[in-house]
Amino acid sequence: MSSRIDTKTKILDAAEKLFAERGFSETSLRLITSKAEVNLASVNYHFGSKRELIRAVLARYLDLFMPAASNAIAELQQQHPHASLTDIFSALVSPLLTLNSIRAGGTRTFLQLLGRGYIESQGHLRWFITSHYGEHLQSFVTAVQASVPTIPRADIFWRLHFTLGTVVFTMASADALIDIAAADFDEKNNIETVIRKVIPYIASGVAVSA
């Protein structure tokens, strides 16, 4: 019985599925609460607003992914003190794919939500992530800096944001791109093959000598 799950979780589960499928603005609270079989007003009671609900949906994934990611970076640095950029980016793949064991399609859902959220939210999500997961992010940035010591810090700042854009945009439109690649080039892709394609692109861009 789904009624054994508490209301808050029922809302999060329904919202996550609908947000990933339809985007945030196209998903009404009434649709979420009807799918979740809870009362409309319970969203406001448990989360305060739709914006906070979006954050909460993402936080469930970020709370798993961020520590796993910075652990993976730390392990990499222990075993390979001079890890390459490609090594660093590749180290994030396993924590990403682990999300599939939490929920079916977890990796895809998380990256789509992150992509859509990062842009639709007009900077609110950027603030939320940097303030809540700043330490994890910093360990990643430090690892990148160590791997390309000749690149000025300011350049690394810009290029990591270029990289964020590449990843976030690609993941937000991953379904459409996979369909197009299948139709035009007869390629069978999934979220993991797309991740594997993007790593050489971003590693090359971050390391380029201007």
Place this chain on the structure above:
Amino acid sequence: MSSRIDTKTKILDAAEKLFAERGFSETSLRLITSKAEVNLASVNYHFGSKRELIRAVLARYLDLFMPAASNAIAELQQQHPHASLTDIFSALVSPLLTLNSIRAGGTRTFLQLLGRGYIESQGHLRWFITSHYGEHLQSFVTAVQASVPTIPRADIFWRLHFTLGTVVFTMASADALIDIAAADFDEKNNIETVIRKVIPYIASGVAVSA
């Protein structure tokens, strides 16, 4: 007197300014029509819907930029039959900056609108652009393919979409990034310096041998 401008243009001017400042979903039609000093219903009369208005605002820029861009590519290919990827991307800078002569801050406004629109619109804008400006896009893709003949077509497809993500996301958040770079690295940037930073990144990523 602003009343000498026709209603359609008054709506487009007001909408463009507000969309670039606040984003699409944060800008109501009532705000647009009150700034434009026209009746609310005139948006529906002239454009049919808010979505169509967004398209029309972008189309004013795309109608200028797309032919200018494909002309610039054609000229480059005549003068440098073996132009590099960096040459090709750099050739787009001048058409972009020309938009500043149409309207103050035209380049910045266009790229922000394109960035925000491309993601918020859930694929509708992708369809609109490829169907209305497909020939111009194709001449660009062909030039890229010629400059990196050893890269498979499918890889170029993916990497050009990675590039689109990089550019679109960066431009959509350009104001915030410029502010952060000023605070953290004492850098003074504007939209042109950001464009100059992104070119080596994307040129390197598209050309990388996987």
Place this chain on the structure above:
DNA sequence: GTCTATACTTTGATAGAC
């Protein structure tokens, strides 16, 4: 052909009873 007044529908949010 254009424009305006007005009303319809959906949405996020909230107050108050239980």
Place this chain on the structure above:
DNA sequence: GTCTATCAAAGTATAGAC
């Protein structure tokens, strides 16, 4: 914690004036 009722704001649609 949950529910009903209700609100204000937003996108949309239409009838009718000019």
